[in-house]
Amino acid sequence: MSETMQEASVQDVQERSVIDRSVRYPVLFFFTAAAGWLFLATLLGFASSLKLAAPELWDACPWLGYGRLFPAHMDALIYGWGMQAGFGVMIWLMARLCRVEVKNATTLIVAGNVWNVAVLVGVLSVWGGYGTSMPWIYFPAFLWPALFLSYSVISGTLLMMFKRRRGGEAYVSQKYIFGAALWFPWIYATANLILHHTGGSAVMDAGVNAWFMNNLIYFWFIPVGLSSAYYIIPKIVGRPIYSYQLAQVGFWALAVLAGWTGFNRFLGGPFPSWMPAIGGAASILILIPVAAVAVNFLGTMAGRTSLMHYSPSLRFTVFGGIMFNLYGVFIALSSYFDVSRYLQFSYATVGFDILIIYGFFSMVIFGAIYFIVPRITECEWPSGKLIRFHFWYTSYGIITIIVFMIAAGLAQGGAINDWSGDFMDSVRRGNGYVVALAIAWALISMANLAFYYQLLLMFFGWGRKTEGPTLIHKKPGEAMSAEAAAGFAKEETA
């Protein structure tokens, strides 16, 4: 059955702390390294959007051109932060849910180092003018085997953990992690082999590239994010998932539909027209798993949403859940020609990508990190105030990016579709919104600095040693709810 809040026996508590100790170093390693990348990624996001607003800025220096800052920003965000933080969450969750210890912590850390070095070389190459310009496969061709190997070690560990698992039926979270671990190497190898090592159709290269981007979203970012949300939400509100059946439907519907998407990034593109069409249709049908997730989360939290006032994990996770639903709706809408003729290739493209990678995935992962780190370091977050700061600056930033990029997309698209008008109209109309993009990334960078600072304190064991978790707000009169918000924390540390 699902994640019920069972009475934890003394034995359970001991078992958990043994498991937590076994994953401690790899998980902390991935989190802190990822947070460093995140800070760099958001600074690059700020610099690149500033370049859009002021094109002559720093123009003597090729390293600071938009065409290099933007891919470096996306690389650091996806491979440096996103996937790496995801590894940490996957490892911890898998160990916890399978109730098995990690035996190869050192191997994982070695794999993690290989990953980091490869990403570093990759980002520097893109920055230095050796990028490929293939969206999200920007790294030079020689790097992918290193990333592939490193990932295989991590995913092999996860798959073995699942196989050794104790206890009956698998939780939905485990299934999502298992899926992500299994699918990604296949996706990554396919895309890289076709793009770098075969001389086939140039157009299909671009198509496979788009398929890779969507598969990375639907077969990796979304499953990993959902696995965390399916764990955190029931845990913190202290009741099982509303419907296990529905969760199953959502899982399989996503798995069956996701692989067909991708070509819908090029509606009307130079492909046999069934290919973008089937991508569009699948994107619309993905509303089914999206709705299943929404109903399940709402049903689980019904009547206990006030816990969001206290629990950082729940608050970040719920924000991510809302963004996930928005993404589903926007992508379904953009699969219609009436919408895509305006939004395709506009600023909305980057808006949607940020919506899913940052608005959904990163926020859910922040939630998980706020939950996991105190358990493996055995100390509490130093400051609830800084968590609040992190949440509000990030969410303001994300909402700004999404609202302004969609507005910019509509303004641009409207001007381009007025075919008798001057093309520059679309540039002029889009320009103002770009300033908001720069401001939003600046806000998010500040938030991430606070996050990184707190995480480093935890890393060095300088967290609070007092009893009870750090909450966002704690009022004396609401001590009861605050305790409930702490959820499992209390019974574990007891």
Add this chain to the structure above:
Amino acid sequence: MKTEFSRFILGLTAAFALPWLLLIVLPYYQLSTIEPELYSEEDEVDAAASYPPAWTGASSDGESVYASSGCIYCHTQMVRPTYAGVDMWRKGWGGNEEDGLARETRPQDYSGDSYAMLGYMRIGQDLANVGTRHTDRAWYHLKLYNARTQVVDSNMPSYKNLYRKRLIDGQVSDNALKLEGRFAVEEGYEVIPTEKAEALVDYLLSRKMDAKIPGQGVEKEVAAASTDK
């Protein structure tokens, strides 16, 4: 329990493998093996020519400069048919309208590239047919050096790193950029394109995706629509 686990793995694999095979592997093979078509007499094209046309002048160096400079983030190379956008109605986007050649892009149009730079965003103009719109090398060089020399409020980044400023040795070089007003360099200096800039311009000049399609004649209606305006 054992069978349930293997059924789970089988399910995951099948869910992924089906689109992988039908959407990626087979079409990739199919599109990679399109044979060039020959024109017939009705097409009124030089008999020796075939579609897609053999590529001339396009260099892979140019493509790699295009890639490493990140042109793809703001420029598409993809003209959508009218059901998906009015790209073809924009002057010059679909190709040479006066000869009635304007049309949407097709898979064969990219056969000379190693990767089709279809694009990510369209902040600047579509470049699928930029080679038919502009044939003057100096125009490209000025644009790349600083787009504000031509359009006052363009937001295209400057690619000054593709150009070199040097002391004039005797006479001004033929290929020196004609920079005026606030873009002018100090007396006695000139700005000349590097090899990379020349390669990039070669690549851009090769962007002509309006070759006639064998057996389809000229698409009169489209041509009429775009020249009417």
